[in-house]
Amino acid sequence: MPKAQTITTPVVSPRLLWTALAVVALMLLITYLVAFDQGAVSRSGMYLHELMHDGRHLLGVPCH
């Protein structure tokens, strides 16, 4: 992959695509843990859920 992409480089390279997909998956996992987990994925029981409880309510996602 060229070091610095200039405005003339065509489309998205496969390597960039896979990196981007991996990053998106990681970001969605973080969002899930913050906003939607009920203890099933984090394996922390409801600890993470309760810790970030107020954040869920005020960020506007369904909480309980």
Place this chain on the structure above:
Amino acid sequence: MPLNGPAKSYGALLIRGLLAGLIAGLLAGVFAYTVGEPKVDAAIAIEEANAHATGDDGHHADELVSRDGQKGGLFLATALYGAAMGGLLATAYTVLRRRLRTPSDTRAALGLAGAALLGIVLVPYLKYPPNPPAVGNPDTIDQRTISYLAIVVIGLVAVWAAVVAARTQHDQWRQALAATAGFLVVVTVGYVLLPTIDEVPGTFPADLLWNFRIASLGTQAVMWSALGLAFAALATRPVREQTRETVTV
């Protein structure tokens, strides 16, 4: 060297997105703590009064995290959420930058943040407004979560439809009308198809519900305004030669 130098690599943009998201998340946390926490406290007081009245004291006797812990956790939640949204914004910017028909990187970054605010905050907010503690039936949480995620997807599709519709027109006024029409068609279909959820007890104070919902909207507004501005500022700053090596993927 031109003013902005060569386009930044994905790695460079991603780091700036995460940093902008962290800043935005902490600012949103400050807003939520100052404006929102008093409403959450008031709602929890009502929740506990209801529990005592029905003789169900077990719920809060074995609480995992104290109220003070939850108020600290608020900042953890908004910071992590902000960083994740910053990472997604930087990725969207990298992938979509060339397709956005503006020569200004600042406008492109602010436009994407604005589209996200509209699609994943405002569209869901009007269909499923956020609720404070003491509102909501725990038995329906799965169904409510699925409906919420569905309206987020519909919000993003609506924004996309607005852009596609606008691009069919050349005149600026017609572009604005087409964008509005495309957006409203998708949102209306989504609002009609998805189930209505109203679990607010008749005894819950209306002014507290209103104030909580405004605080929640304000939290997201601070989040996305700060994220858009911080990312635009960081992403469009020229990279100095010696630092560019260290931030390239």
